[in-house]
Amino acid sequence: MTFEVFTRKPFKDRLKDTGFLIKNSFTIVGKDKDIKTPTIHMIIFSLIIIIFFYSTILIFISGKFVIIGVLLLLLTIFILIPFGFFYNVRQKADQSWMVYNTICGKDINYNDAHNHTKTEKGKLRIIAFVNILMKYTKNQKGNKKGIMALFLSFLNEVWDLLSHYMLPAVVIEQKPLKEIIPEIKSLKTNVPATLAGVFGIDFVGNVTGWLFGGIFFVSLLISVGIGYLISMFTEATVITIGSFSFSWVPVFIMLFLVSIIAGVYKKILESIKVIYFTIFYTSIMRPMNISQELRGELTNYLLMQKSDFALHQKPTPNQQYIDKLSNYIRQYENSGYSEQQIKQFLASKGYSERDINSAINNIK
Numbered sequence: 001m002t003f004e005v006f007t008r009k010p011f012k013d014r015l016k017d018t019g020f021l022i023k024n025s026f027t028i029v030g031k032d033k034d035i036k037t038p039t040i041h042m043i044i045f046s047l048i049i050i051i052f053f054y055s056t057i058l059i060f061i062s063g064k065f066v067i068i069g070v071l072l073l074l075l076t077i078f079i080l081i082p083f084g085f086f087y088n089v090r091q092k093a094d095q096s097w098m099v100y101n102t103i104c105g106k107d108i109n110y111n112d113a114h115n116h117t118k119t120e121k122g123k124l125r126i127i128a129f130v131n132i133l134m135k136y137t138k139n140q141k142g143n144k145k146g147i148m149a150l151f152l153s154f155l156n157e158v159w160d161l162l163s164h165y166m167l168p169a170v171v172i173e174q175k176p177l178k179e180i181i182p183e184i185k186s187l188k189t190n191v192p193a194t195l196a197g198v199f200g201i202d203f204v205g206n207v208t209g210w211l212f213g214g215i216f217f218v219s220l221l222i223s224v225g226i227g228y229l230i231s232m233f234t235e236a237t238v239i240t241i242g243s244f245s246f247s248w249v250p251v252f253i254m255l256f257l258v259s260i261i262a263g264v265y266k267k268i269l270e271s272i273k274v275i276y277f278t279i280f281y282t283s284i285m286r287p288m289n290i291s292q293e294l295r296g297e298l299t300n301y302l303l304m305q306k307s308d309f310a311l312h313q314k315p316t317p318n319q320q321y322i323d324k325l326s327n328y329i330r331q332y333e334n335s336g337y338s339e340q341q342i343k344q345f346l347a348s349k350g351y352s353e354r355d356i357n358s359a360i361n362n363i364k
Helices: 011-028 033-062 066-103 109-117 121-143 145-175 177-189 200-231 248-285 292-303 318-335 339-348 355-363
Strands: 238-241 244-247
Touching: 011 248, 033 066, 033 109, 033 248, 066 109, 066 121, 066 145, 066 248, 109 121, 121 145, 145 177, 145 248, 200 244, 200 248, 238 292, 244 248, 248 292, 318 339, 318 355, 339 355
Parallel strands: none
Antiparallel strands: 238 244
């Protein structure tokens, strides 16, 4: 596979590329529906954290069961959130292994992938632990200025690219991390134009964060306005900030819903990264393992070029059965048997005349 020269695309093009990836990432690997399972798991876990967090806020606002609220807050901050880093890395590893097998023409399920990544748990924990450290440095970036702020930003970008390269390398090659890191140099000469120092979608993902920040702000204004109108009719849920009074209920509901949407969207983007980088890694390191019928499509996918991805759907069980029967017939033909002899033999084995004819037509 060949790639474009390493360049930075304009923002509009990157935004368009993100839409392309969202549209095609799950379609191109749609041959195996289990690939979506880790995404669903990550979304569910993310929603649990969001629900716990907002439940804590609700308890504190109500002033009742405060002890339960404190326990929920401690559980969320010190257990669920840290555990989420390790859980998500494992789910991404499962997804990466399924994507790899799918583009190589193999069909495995989620349990197969989970059992495979079990042998790499130690390496995956290291990646998750560094993710926690990078998250901390990213949060600290706002408190730093000058060279230190630039350094922390650079560090996070490098780790983002490195971690997404390491994930497929760990589950596919099963290499030690110390052997994987030096291979990052090979990316410099093979990175598509949509990558510029860091995976292109991460840049758009950050912009998406700004967009959701805008949505939060607009939602806050609207919900406060609704809360103000409600306060004219009842004082049951009214709070006062300065001299302004409004009902907190619409504010709470609006922010909760926006948080849910943002959480789901974030996990979808993370899964798209896993899919993209697994295909990217395989295209560079194991190109001959990729199913021949998918090679052209995957090249277009990596280069963000349009292709008829949706046209290649997973064969139905009946199609798989006919294909298998066609292979048997082809073997008999290569052994010198006539078509009539093959038909008689297969009929004696219980195959229907309709299936036999379909298999023969499949060969012609």
